[in-house]
Amino acid sequence: MTTFEGFGIGKSILKALGEIGFITPTPIQEKAIPVIKSGKDVLGIAQTGTGKTAAYVIPLLMKLVKAEGKDPRAIVLVPTRELAIQVGEDIEELSQYTDIRHAAVYGGVGWTKHAALLEPGVDILVATPGRLWELYRAGAFGMKNIKTLVVDEADRMLDMGFMPQLNKLFEVIPPRRQNLLFSATFSESIELMSNEFLAFPERVEVAPSATTVDKVKQYFYHVPNFRTKLNFVSYLLLNEEEFKRVIIFCRTKENAEDVFKVVSRRTEGEVRILHSNKAQSSRINAIEAFKAGGVRVLVSTDVSARGIDVSQISHVINFDLPPRYEDYVHRIGRTARANAEGVAISFIGPEEDFHLENIEKLIRMKIEELPFPDEIDVVPLSRPEKQSIDREIDRQKRLVNPEFKGAFHEKKARQTKSSPYSVNQKSNAVRESKTKGRKRGR
Numbered sequence: 001m002t003t004f005e006g007f008g009i010g011k012s013i014l015k016a017l018g019e020i021g022f023i024t025p026t027p028i029q030e031k032a033i034p035v036i037k038s039g040k041d042v043l044g045i046a047q048t049g050t051g052k053t054a055a056y057v058i059p060l061l062m063k064l065v066k067a068e069g070k071d072p073r074a075i076v077l078v079p080t081r082e083l084a085i086q087v088g089e090d091i092e093e094l095s096q097y098t099d100i101r102h103a104a105v106y107g108g109v110g111w112t113k114h115a116a117l118l119e120p121g122v123d124i125l126v127a128t129p130g131r132l133w134e135l136y137r138a139g140a141f142g143m144k145n146i147k148t149l150v151v152d153e154a155d156r157m158l159d160m161g162f163m164p165q166l167n168k169l170f171e172v173i174p175p176r177r178q179n180l181l182f183s184a185t186f187s188e189s190i191e192l193m194s195n196e197f198l199a200f201p202e203r204v205e206v207a208p209s210a211t212t213v214d215k216v217k218q219y220f221y222h223v224p225n226f227r228t229k230l231n232f233v234s235y236l237l238l239n240e241e242e243f244k245r246v247i248i249f250c251r252t253k254e255n256a257e258d259v260f261k262v263v264s265r266r267t268e269g270e271v272r273i274l275h276s277n278k279a280q281s282s283r284i285n286a287i288e289a290f291k292a293g294g295v296r297v298l299v300s301t302d303v304s305a306r307g308i309d310v311s312q313i314s315h316v317i318n319f320d321l322p323p324r325y326e327d328y329v330h331r332i333g334r335t336a337r338a339n340a341e342g343v344a345i346s347f348i349g350p351e352e353d354f355h356l357e358n359i360e361k362l363i364r365m366k367i368e369e370l371p372f373p374d375e376i377d378v379v380p381l382s383r384p385e386k387q388s389i390d391r392e393i394d395r396q397k398r399l400v401n402p403e404f405k406g407a408f409h410e411k412k413a414r415q416t417k418s419s420p421y422s423v424n425q426k427s428n429a430v431r432e433s434k435t436k437g438r439k440r441g442r
Contacts, residue, residue: 004058007033012097013061020093026051027206033059036180041201043194044182047333050206053090056150056180061091063148064123067099071141072125074148075173077166079156080128080303081106081280082287087126087152100124105131108280115140129157129165136172143173151197154183155190155326163193170197184333185326212329215336216316218367220346220356225389226255227379229319229347233259234266235376236317236345237297244314245290248299249331251320253277259319260299269296276303302327311337318346321355328359351392 004017004025017023025033028046035042036059046052060074078084088104095102102124105114111134118125118141125132125141135141151157157166179198183190186205194201212218223229237243248263250256253275260273272286272295283303289295291310302322313335322328335342346367348356360366381389397404 007037007058009058009062010065013058013094015097016094017058019096022051022054026055028052028204029055029058031204031206032056035202035204036060036178037062039178041179041198042181043198043201043203044180045184045186045203045205046182047184047212047329052182053087053152054094056152056182057087057091057094060124060148060150061095061098061100064100067101067121067123069145070121071143071145072122073145074124074150075132075146076124076126076150076152077129077132077157077169078126078152079160079162081108082283082303083153084126084128085284085287091124091126102126105135107131111135111138111140129162129169133165133169136169146173146177148178148180149173150180150182152182154181154193155185155187158189158193159324159326184329212332212363212365215341216332216344217342218332218344218346219370220348220367221370221372223347223349223372225349225379225381225385226258228376229349230259230262231377231379232347232373233317233319234262235373236315237263237267240268240296242314244296245293245310245312246297246315246317247313247331247334248297248317248319249322250299250301251323253301255320256299256301263297263299267297270294271297271299274298274300274303276301302331310334312340313337313342315342316344318344321346321348321352321359325355325359325362329363349389351389351396354393354396 003023004014007025009017028044028050032042032044032055036056042056044052044055046055056076064073076087078087084104084106088102091102100123101121103114103117103122104126105117106128107130111131114131115135115138118135122141127135136143151166157163179201181190181194181198181201221232223232233248237246248259250259256273256275260271264271270289272289274283274286278286286295286298290298302324316332316335318328318331322331332342332344335344346356356367394404
């Protein structure tokens with residue numbers, strides 16, 4: 001299969017694909033589209049940035065053909081509002097020459113606004129689980145016409161604790177339907193979910209679970225502490241020609257705020273920030289500005305690791321490694337999209353070597369270390385930061401060896417070898433001796 005015409009795709013969808021610049025299907029599209037067209041349940045395993053969304057949206061549009069009725073005929077469940085918006089935009093592009101109606105609904109916006117959005121009727125509904133349940137309970141739409149259910153980023157769904165909500169939804173969605181489950185990783189929990197959710201599925205896999213995109217060059221530097229990391233990222237961003245459009249990922253929103261303040265002050269070009277405490281409108285505006293090219297640097301927590309589909313991202317910088325190792329794959333998948341090339345750089349502190357080793361095991365490859373540049377000012381390690389790093393390293397060692405005591409374990413009270421009794425017994429003996437002495441003095 002060399003072009004989309006070979007799938008029997010209608011002219012309206014082919015025209016949209018041509019305008020987007022999609023001529024040759026990606027491996028996941030080539031494998032998934034015919035199977036989904038056949039009506040079988042599908043378990044799709046594909047890393048981010050491989051065209052996974054189009055792999056299920058194209059056959060979905062082919063099945064629906066045209067607008068019909070008021071209630072949705074297909075539902076796409078996603079874990080985050082950012083991904084809901086992104087999938088909605090992808091459907092908008094692919095369906096622009098059809099009359100198929102679609103909507104994306106998610107938390108952070110009043111549900112009545114989304115209910116009004118559904119009032120004229122919708123064929124494909126993209127939703128986060130919580131918002132879908134709210135709208136259904138409020139009577140904003142019915143489930144009886146649903147023929148296809150897609151669960152996208154299933155691994156993230158489970159990690160975010162959505163399984164109880166998914167189970168409630170599965171109970172009210174008609175059982176006679178086609179189910180499509182897509183995930184970038186295939187863990188034991190995903191296997192259990194697929195066994196419950198899918199009926200005799202066909203597994204479509206274009207790369208082993210947690211495989212990184214080939215065109216991402218991965219490097220890391222050993223960086224001794226937080227403030228030196230700030231100096232390092234500022235140094236890298238001075239190179240405007242190479243670091244054209246950059247995402248900096250941080251482990252916490254506090255770190256993201258600190259990085260944002262420093263980068264905004266020291267770097268040319270506009271800088272925006274994304275994390276869970278930011279208002280929904282602020283997050284959407286930041287992503288849109290980044291897509292449009294008006295923002296050079298986006299500082300983010302993992303809230304956006306799976307919700308940004310922006311071409312021509314030159315670099316992903318992992319200021320901190322993610323707490324979930326699978327998120328490393330999703331982070332670096334923000335670059336090298338649509339057959340472009342990209343670079344992923346990770347800053348590894350002393351307490352992150354443990355996590356780096358586990359990430360390398362997950363992705364089944366070694367990441368190349370680069371020498372620390374002489375030009376960067378190395379900030380001395382403060383005593384509180386050193387203690388924090390030492391405690392974290394002790395914790396990691398205890399995970400490997402539960403018998404390991406570490407530098408910060410509680411020390412027992414010392415007892416001298418000559419003392420036949422405890423400290424409390426000794427105190428009582430001294431008190432008794434003094435009492436006898438006073439009695440003799442009388």
